[in-house]
Amino acid sequence: MSHGFETLAIHAGQDPEARTGAVIPPIYQTSTYAQDAVGAPRLGYEYSRSGNPTRDALQECLAALEGGPVGLAFASGLAAEDTLLRAVCQPGDHVIIPDDAYGGTYRLFARVAQRWGLEFTPAKVSDVAAVRAAVQPGRTKIVWVETPTNPLLGIADIAALASMAHDAGALLVVDNTFASPYLQQPIAYGADVVVHSTTKYIGGHSDVVGGALVVADAALGEELRYHQNAMGAINGPFDAWLTLRGIKTLGVRMDRHCDNAERLAAYLDGHAKVAQVIYPGLPSHPGHEVAAKQMRRFGGMISFRASGGEDHAVEICNRTKLFVLAESLGGVESLIEHPGRMTHASAAGSPLEVPGDLVRLSVGIETVDDLLADLEQALG
8 A cells, every 4th residue: 555755754664663562663772782693683683883773764764755665874964975975986987966066065075085086077957958068978977966956946857867867877866955855756757866964854853963865776775785884874773763753744844844935935036135036936946847847845945145245145144033043954943044154165166156145044934924024124
């Protein structure tokens, strides 16, 4: 029997515990497990880096939500990304990344992976022809996209890029953090691997750091599972439990994030002190039609450019009261930040440098009229 998203979020991988009937999966806070005989671990558990029942419950749930056979949980989104790159790529290989990728992802490629021989090319992932032009035949192993991108909210056509990547002999990797699996399921459109920072919408409460990979191919999933164990960047059982708790309300939270973001985007779009609003839900957004095709709704992230330039953008960030000035996103509380000086500072001076007048909002689930009033006073 197939189940809806909200049912899977609450039940997938989370049957009542067999011995006591506990409805919520226990936190198996243990490093090792008694074995019945030499080489005979119970249920396959021998050491918690290799496997832990709480983490397994999370991994099964993530796989169900993204529609893939294998899900893997990590200590952070970047730990998941690093494990994927080292499992799939070798020195001399080439990867295409978004030309406005998350600053941490850019730092991983430019400061870490490039040192061991992995080359990369930034490309505008909303332009299939531009991505195709960046392919290096025989060398490009991954086409890596975010959709929406961070922080300029570009929209990539997942199905078109999957076809193009596969024709080139490459994998399509989709960072689905901004959308969450509730709004978008890239594997259904041909993606090979889905990446998440589960710190964000999946966890949803700004109280846990984590990452995930979900794959379309079971064999690749087992290769990644081997690397997960060999490299060791797993999340602990309490972090896995907190993430599972967040997942249970993902659907209802995302609907409220979207409700609030739509109201705020419409307000900002008509404001004299805002030069441009970037939100996929606005018909003026160049990726609006593609987003409408592959997303359930348009998400809780808004970026806008301040009419008074960088100083004005910084001033707005400093003046909000309800919007907390902080990095990260996807929690129940609203956040505001200046990408150029905060989350994307590592891209300064590179082709991925973001505009100085850009402000990024992570719209929370507070009373929307209170959020509107806070922006109104901050904008002056």
